[in-house]
Amino acid sequence: MSERIGKKQIPQERDFTGGLILSESCSYIGSTGEKKLDDKIMALAQELDTGSNACLLAEMMVTAVRLSRGAVSTGDFKMMNRALKEMRIATEVFYPYRDIKKVAVFGSARTLPEEEEYQTAVRFSKRMAEEGFMTITGAGPGIMAAGNEGAGRESSFGLNIALPFEAAANLFIAKDEKLIDFNYFFTRKLSFVKEANAAVALPGGFGTMDEIFEALTLIQTGKAIVYPIVLLDSKGGKYWKFWNQFVEEHLHRLGLISDSDFSLFLVTDDVEEAVNEITHFYKNFHSYRYVGDKLVVRIKKKIKEKAFSHMAKEFKGIVKSGEMVQSEALPEEGDEHELDALHRIVFRHKRRDFGRLREFINALNDADTE
Incomplete structure (x- = not known):
């Protein structure tokens, strides 16, 4: 494996629901009737x-x-x-790549290689590979091909969908062992959400809108863990700026989304800003999971007490009851012993306003640590 994707992370169970899948019991097997x-x-x-x-x-x-x-x-x-x-x-x-972080790249299949959006996708995916991330695309032409081209074959996955058109995978991922063929969009989209640690979308059509709104919806409703979502234009592009304007004027103005929902995504035309948005998200934050009604946030470095006290007051609105505390691994996390060395912040989460939870993660990454 190349040095570009050799930056191993502390492994964890790939549970994109944040702990719901890990709960198991023999009480719900059901019966055949015999x-x-x-x-x-x-x-x-x-x-x-x-x-x-x-x-x-x-x-x-x-x-x-x-x-x-x-x-x-x-x-x-x-x-x-x-x-x-x-x-x-x-x-x-x-499975063999479960310890390497991955970014999903979405965008139009119609974008040509000479277009600036294509070259932006190439530059972005190349930079993410340099940061140790692998790239997941839909394996088709256009922005998908650009994502695989920038990341390189070794750092690429392709999730191909069987269609009457665009049947063949792009040449940058074709015949690779990491190319997966899907018949159904819903199983394909599940893999995008389940396996990605971040998502980036360049300009695209109905499919791109579908993928981005699904990711936002799953995160906003707590059905998937919070991770960075970046809406990336080519330099000076206005595609996502106008999208954001629609969201502000027709969703936010009518009270259909909350102020903090805007923290769930970043609109930019700067590749380096897009890269930093993703890498900074994992600066100190590692992961989280639910244990009963408690949210256990795993971090790499413990927050200094003064900084933590300030954070606990600032984000008391996401706490359902009780206090936010720093902790070691909980006994209920015994199925993930490989994470025991990480520090924890534990509190009873309201399980709503996940934009505010994203802001809390941002604060964790910016806080003074021991």
Whole structure:
């Protein structure tokens, strides 16, 4: 592996929900309706998986059996089967690179190599590779090709979608082992959100709008963890400035979004500002997860007490009850022992106003540390 992508991070479970996936129980396996069959399924699951996933495997088997016997058409059954296979394949491809941060790059498939937006995408992805990030694109032409070109084949992933047009992957990712073919947009978009540590969009059409609004919606509603979203124009470009104007005049003015929602994204025409927005996000902040009703924020360096006291007062509005405290790893985090050395900030989070949570993460990265 090249030095460009050799900057290993402290590994963690790739749970893009922030702890919801890690909660597991054998209480919700369900039943096929036949006790003997349920027992056979559980026995088979325990034989195949002697680790902690036997109950999940049994639940998946029960679900498959019930689907085969229920009011499900052959077409729906095939769709569910293919969707599961696509998620499995994608997970297997990403797994060897799970300790390397990645940025998703979105934009128009129609952008030509000689256009400034294309060259901006090339420069951005090249800079992110220099910072140790890999790039994930949709594997098609235009901005997608530019993202793969800038990152280089070794630092690239391609999530190709089967369409009547644009069927072939771009030459910068074609035939690479990190190229994944999808039949469904929803499984493809899941991989973008689940595997990325940041997202950058250059000018694009309906698809780009769909990808950016989905990422913003998932983060705004707490269904996905907060990560940087950058809307990048070529130098002097106005595409995202006019988009931002629409958001201000037609969403914010009507009270359809909050003031802090603007903290969830950055609009810029400067490649270095875009790069800094992403790298600075991980300066001290590492990750977070929910443990019951507590939010556990993992950081690389402990915040000095005076600075922490100031932060606790400034951001008391995101605390549901009790106090914000600095802590060591909680016992409930025992499934992630590799993160024990990180410091924690723990509090009961209101689970809303995630723009304000983003501002809290910014403050963590700017605070005085020990």
